[in-house]
Amino acid sequence: MTVAGHTSDPESGADAGRGDVLAPGRDEGRTERERREDVEARYGWRYTLGQLRRDPTAAAGLVVVGLVTLVAAVAWVDAVLFDFLAEFGVFAGLGVEQYALAKAVWTSPVAEPAGTPRLLPPVGLENQFGEGTLAHPLGTDHRGRDILLRLVYGSRVAIQVGFVAAVVGMLGGTVVGAVSGYYGGRVDDVLMRFVETLYSIPFLVLVLSLVAVLGARENLTIIMFVVGVVYVPEFARLIRSRVFSVREEVYVEAARAAGVSTPAIIRRHVIPNSITPVLVQGTLRVGTAILTVAGLSFLGFGVNPPTPSWGRMLSISRDYMIQNVWFSIWPGLAILITVVGFNLFGDGLRDALDPRLKN
Amino acid sequence: MHDPLLTVEDLQTHFFTEDGVVRAVDGISFDVAPGEIVGLVGESGAGKSVAVRSILRLVEDPGRIVGGEVRFRDQTLVGFEDDATAADTAGDDRSDDPGDEPGSQPGRPVPRPEMLSESAMRQRIRGNEIAIIFQDPMESLNPVYTVGGQLREFIELNRDLSGRAAREAAVEMLREVNIPDAERRYEDHPHEFSGGMRQRVLIAMALACEPSLIIADEPTTALDVTVEGAILDLVRDLQERYGTSFVWVTHDMGVVAEICDRVNVMYLGEIVEQAGVDELFHDTKHPYTQALLNSIPRPDETVEQLDPIAGVMPEAIDPPAGCRFHTRCPDAREVCTRRNPPCRTVVADGRPHRAACLKHESAFPEADYWASRPIGNLERPAPDARGDGDE
Ligand SMILES: Nc1ncnc2c1ncn2[C@@H]1O[C@H](COP(=O)(O)OP(=O)(O)O)[C@@H](O)[C@H]1O
Ligand code: SF4
Ligand SMILES: [Mg+2]
Numbered sequence: 146m147t148v149a150g151h152t153s154d155p156e157s158g159a160d161a162g163r164g165d166v167l168a169p170g171r172d173e174g175r176t177e178r179e180r181r182e183d184v185e186a187r188y189g190w191r192y193t194l195g196q197l198r199r200d201p202t203a204a205a206g207l208v209v210v211g212l213v214t215l216v217a218a219v220a221w222v223d224a225v226l227f228d229f230l231a232e233f234g235v236f237a238g239l240g241v242e243q244y245a246l247a248k249a250v251w252t253s254p255v256a257e258p259a260g261t262p263r264l265l266p267p268v269g270l271e272n273q274f275g276e277g278t279l280a281h282p283l284g285t286d287h288r289g290r291d292i293l294l295r296l297v298y299g300s301r302v303a304i305q306v307g308f309v310a311a312v313v314g315m316l317g318g319t320v321v322g323a324v325s326g327y328y329g330g331r332v333d334d335v336l337m338r339f340v341e342t343l344y345s346i347p348f349l350v351l352v353l354s355l356v357a358v359l360g361a362r363e364n365l366t367i368i369m370f371v372v373g374v375v376y377v378p379e380f381a382r383l384i385r386s387r388v389f390s391v392r393e394e395v396y397v398e399a400a401r402a403a404g405v406s407t408p409a410i411i412r413r414h415v416i417p418n419s420i421t422p423v424l425v426q427g428t429l430r431v432g433t434a435i436l437t438v439a440g441l442s443f444l445g446f447g448v449n450p451p452t453p454s455w456g457r458m459l460s461i462s463r464d465y466m467i468q469n470v471w472f473s474i475w476p477g478l479a480i481l482i483t484v485v486g487f488n489l490f491g492d493g494l495r496d497a498l499d500p501r502l503k504n
Numbered sequence: 505m506h507d508p509l510l511t512v513e514d515l516q517t518h519f520f521t522e523d524g525v526v527r528a529v530d531g532i533s534f535d536v537a538p539g540e541i542v543g544l545v546g547e548s549g550a551g552k553s554v555a556v557r558s559i560l561r562l563v564e565d566p567g568r569i570v571g572g573e574v575r576f577r578d579q580t581l582v583g584f585e586d587d588a589t590a591a592d593t594a595g596d597d598r599s600d601d602p603g604d605e606p607g608s609q610p611g612r613p614v615p616r617p618e619m620l621s622e623s624a625m626r627q628r629i630r631g632n633e634i635a636i637i638f639q640d641p642m643e644s645l646n647p648v649y650t651v652g653g654q655l656r657e658f659i660e661l662n663r664d665l666s667g668r669a670a671r672e673a674a675v676e677m678l679r680e681v682n683i684p685d686a687e688r689r690y691e692d693h694p695h696e697f698s699g700g701m702r703q704r705v706l707i708a709m710a711l712a713c714e715p716s717l718i719i720a721d722e723p724t725t726a727l728d729v730t731v732e733g734a735i736l737d738l739v740r741d742l743q744e745r746y747g748t749s750f751v752w753v754t755h756d757m758g759v760v761a762e763i764c765d766r767v768n769v770m771y772l773g774e775i776v777e778q779a780g781v782d783e784l785f786h787d788t789k790h791p792y793t794q795a796l797l798n799s800i801p802r803p804d805e806t807v808e809q810l811d812p813i814a815g816v817m818p819e820a821i822d823p824p825a826g827c828r829f830h831t832r833c834p835d836a837r838e839v840c841t842r843r844n845p846p847c848r849t850v851v852a853d854g855r856p857h858r859a860a861c862l863k864h865e866s867a868f869p870e871a872d873y874w875a876s877r878p879i880g881n882l883e884r885p886a887p888d889a890r891g892d893g894d895e
Contacts, residue, residue, distance in 0.1 A: 330565075394643060395638050395640055395643040395644045396643065396644055396645055396646040396647075398562070398638065399636075399638055399644045399645075399706075400646075401562060401630070402560060402562055402630055402631070402635075402636045402638075403630060403631035403635070403658055403661065403662070403709070404625075404626045404627060404629070404630035404631035404632065404661060404662060405626075405631075405661060406626060413646075413657070414646055417646075417648045417649075418646070418647070418648060
């Protein structure tokens, strides 16, 4: 065997006399074991996790992603879920209200505490407003609120935006791309023309005009959906090219021969076998979406004050750069670390899921 | 004679490619009686897979069934109006459908009203009445689900079972095909099974809904010989117990001898000989069948003594004029280059033995084969011959 491993060469040695004439084209050169390993390489989750652990940058990415997501989840419960539950008498009676958790532990991230100096530097440093204290380890903002607390609560906006946008893009793209790729022909022509049109408009231009058209300057929900919709074309193209090959697989034909309906075939067989690149790209896009929405806040689109978000913090802190540069540095760092974390994780995931894509 | 379970009549399936029309299946007729294993044998490319897919209407673009009939019991799986085509039926809503590739396409044949709809095929026939097993057991199962899960999904789809009952039925089927430790293997993914075991799973899947007919498209070709033997034993055993009919596609006469009751030999889209398995082996009527038989390796012969068929099968896109086998036939005579013999009865007692060869004067008196000049394929190997084995 000349080429080791995965490339098959149909050499048929012993039964050449008969093989030449009668044997159909099948890859006899490959042993059962090689084929099994090949399949395992592509589908084993244990294998994937093992690969991730062995790749230090990916592991670092995974740690960052995990930590930020965890913090954001707690913040989300306190800021969003509690706010929602507080409307119901039962829960309100139990003392559930927005920021109940933060208040129980410390103080509300939106309240402006009387008497706290504004624009304090981090602990151990000093500026014209005073000396940094352990009470506000990262310092305070222009209204005297604790920057650490605001960062913690801002993480939920970032993560929510990133996940929702990526999921919207993945779902929309997967449906459009899978249908387009499976049916081919005219369905494909129509869907792909639509997708190409969206794709040809520069990303930020499209986001800004959609947000403007929808009058959603301060509506975070609409903004993150818009970002997600703008991701649809790239996910659609990604999965479509994969579906083109998956639909030719024998198990798809076997499903058709067993009487499975086309929608069920797409759902049960085609999508699960084409989804890997979408998951990888989705992970990367969480980071990009966070960055995009932070950028939008900078332009004045995004959450209402006083809800904490990294983008708004960054945008407001511009006016206080001279007095307390740390007010800008911290949210900037938070965004940077989170986005890089998602990128490292996504790259590692890609390498682990498909070693052949490694470059 | 009993009513056949499946009747295929003059079935034609062509592929409309950019290079021209590939006549992959060009007018084949055969039937399958209840409880019978009928072989469909021929070299790779003869059109066997296309033929059996046509029975279930699974042929995909650019392929299309262009004529003929397939009946299953009293249902019409394929059936077209005799000579009307959509192109010349004014006002037919198909004819103003501009979706077809430009040029070169003849009008589509018009389905007869009794031809089953696509959804009826899906709900009543595919998987329920007729199951199909494909050649490659390594690729016929979806790698992302467990074997048991796939079997169970299939049972839920085609039988009135769900939840635990479906699961139990699935485990039961795995036992039925002799998969050791079925309860535990249920949870395994396809890549954890060997080729032979996967083929057993596929057989279990095919049997799960107790279809009356199973089409097996070279199910053992990808397996090694001992595994193949075990699978054939299993199938024979199951066939006896369930009484299922089979259409068994293979290129291997050895497999035919082991498993089939009757055999159809296919060459370039046509059936050239049709007989019970004993008649086929001991009273061979077609030179192509003879050539296939000569190429079976026997235990007492070495590979060198094999007698492969000279030359390669021509392309179905451009079949030879006259008898399609004449470019490779050792008995070819001048008349064979002009006449393409249909498959006619050459021995009439019992179920007829048919052959498509002009040699048989009683069936083809008009050809006057013996008066024609031999063209001597034996001395002059076909120009594109690959196997010059006997020198
Ligand atoms: N999708 C397709 N497009 C064009 N030609 C095809 C297609 N599928 C099969 N054919 C042609 O049909 C003929 C019969 O193929 P097949 O039924 O697969 O042969 P077998 O199963 O006997 O080996 C071949 O000549 C092949 O080239
Ligand atoms: S008809 Fe002629 S060429 Fe064809 S099989 Fe018979 S003898 Fe050979
Ligand atoms: Mg085939």
